[in-house]
Amino acid sequence: MENRQPDVDPAVVATADDIAAMRTRGAATIADAAAKALATQAERAETTQPAAFERQLRAAAETLYETRPTAVSLPNALRYVLRGMDGETVTELRATTIARAEEFRAELAQAQQRLGEVGSNRLRDGDVVMTHCHSTDALSCLEAALEDGKEIEAIVKETRPRKQGHITAQQLREWGVPVTLIVDNAARRYLDEADHVLVGADSIAADGSVINKIGTSGLAVNARERGVPVMVAAQTLKLHPDTMTGHTVEIEMRDETEVLADDQRADITGERDDDGLIVENPAFDVTPPRHVDAIVTERGQFPPESIVTLMRELFGETTGEPWEP
Numbered sequence: 654m655e656n657r658q659p660d661v662d663p664a665v666v667a668t669a670d671d672i673a674a675m676r677t678r679g680a681a682t683i684a685d686a687a688a689k690a691l692a693t694q695a696e697r698a699e700t701t702q703p704a705a706f707e708r709q710l711r712a713a714a715e716t717l718y719e720t721r722p723t724a725v726s727l728p729n730a731l732r733y734v735l736r737g738m739d740g741e742t743v744t745e746l747r748a749t750t751i752a753r754a755e756e757f758r759a760e761l762a763q764a765q766q767r768l769g770e771v772g773s774n775r776l777r778d779g780d781v782v783m784t785h786c787h788s789t790d791a792l793s794c795l796e797a798a799l800e801d802g803k804e805i806e807a808i809v810k811e812t813r814p815r816k817q818g819h820i821t822a823q824q825l826r827e828w829g830v831p832v833t834l835i836v837d838n839a840a841r842r843y844l845d846e847a848d849h850v851l852v853g854a855d856s857i858a859a860d861g862s863v864i865n866k867i868g869t870s871g872l873a874v875n876a877r878e879r880g881v882p883v884m885v886a887a888q889t890l891k892l893h894p895d896t897m898t899g900h901t902v903e904i905e906m907r908d909e910t911e912v913l914a915d916d917q918r919a920d921i922t923g924e925r926d927d928d929g930l931i932v933e934n935p936a937f938d939v940t941p942p943r944h945v946d947a948i949v950t951e952r953g954q955f956p957p958e959s960i961v962t963l964m965r966e967l968f969g970e971t972t973g974e975p976w977e978p
């Protein structure tokens with residue numbers, strides 16, 4: 654990423670690059686990396702002027718924010734850290750910002766653990782869980798169930814195009830969970846063997862819609878038809894405050910080469926200079942609340958339609974860009 658903000662520390666730009674390229678990915682992991690990057694910016698900011706310090710922190714937040722548009726955990730993290738930046742001097746501003754970032758990261762880990770315990774209560778000994786993509790919140794539920802001594806099996810969707818299902822399979826096998834890996838197209842067939850669909854979320858809208866990895870909505874529709882409950886594991890950090898005031902969540906469109914490599918495109922188009930072949934690569938889709946049974950958070954589980962009450966409690970009616978004072 655080109656550093657258009659001269660005062661932004663190279664480490665922050667590197668974090669932003671990693672998020673944009675998905676070397677750092679997953680909504681919670683992105684939030685954690687962003688908070689850490691703001692702490693680094695605070696540590697390294699070279700100025701004795703409080704106003705310049707604040708400007709640099711806001712510029713760093715903007716650089717991080719511009720990486721990927723869908724996971725609201727990113728702006729929520731930036732907003733949380735910047736709201737803790739307080740003091741009359743650079744020394745005070747630096748200390749409060751770093752402390753706030755550390756507090757955010759600790760709370761993130763705790764929330765994920767608490768959420769896992771709630772989600773685990775929905776799982777019974779011997780259950781088979783179908784997963785989509787890789788979600789640390791969803792895995793936390795499985796980890797807690799295993800710690801409770803429950804035997805769990807998993808059907809893991811590979812999740813085209815980036816195949817993050819492999820990361821899920823790797824983690825589950827490390828924990829000793831029997832895993833059946835399937836291509837996405839086989840999901841409906843294998844739903845007959847599943848007791849739950851368990852997915853994470855990048856954002857939750859005020860009406861209870863779940864924005865998650867592309868393919869989640871089709872899976873949820875099929876699960877409903879088969880009578881398999883759909884459980885969404887999402888820390889309250891995934892609640893999207895702007896949706897309370899009518900905004901929609903932007904769906905990230907990623908590069909076509911994730912779907913079709915250049916040589917594969919050439920196989921299709923041959924010698925033709927073919928602009929009639931279009932590849933679309935949306936990273937996320939929207940699952941309406943009627944196809945979701947429960948949203949599991951660190952504050953308990955909620956039917957999707959009631960999530961707005963929690964959002965009001967947590968955010969009030971305030972929104973705005975994360976770097977705005």
Ligand SMILES: O=P(O)(O)OC[C@H]1O[C@H](OP(=O)(O)O)[C@H](O)[C@@H]1O
Pocket residue numbers: 678679680681682785786787788789790791817852853854855865866936
């Ligand atoms: O926060 P946790 O639960 O780890 O992940 C939540 C979601 O983030 C991921 O997005 P991507 O892979 O970054 O595009 C997946 O869609 C996953 O379900």
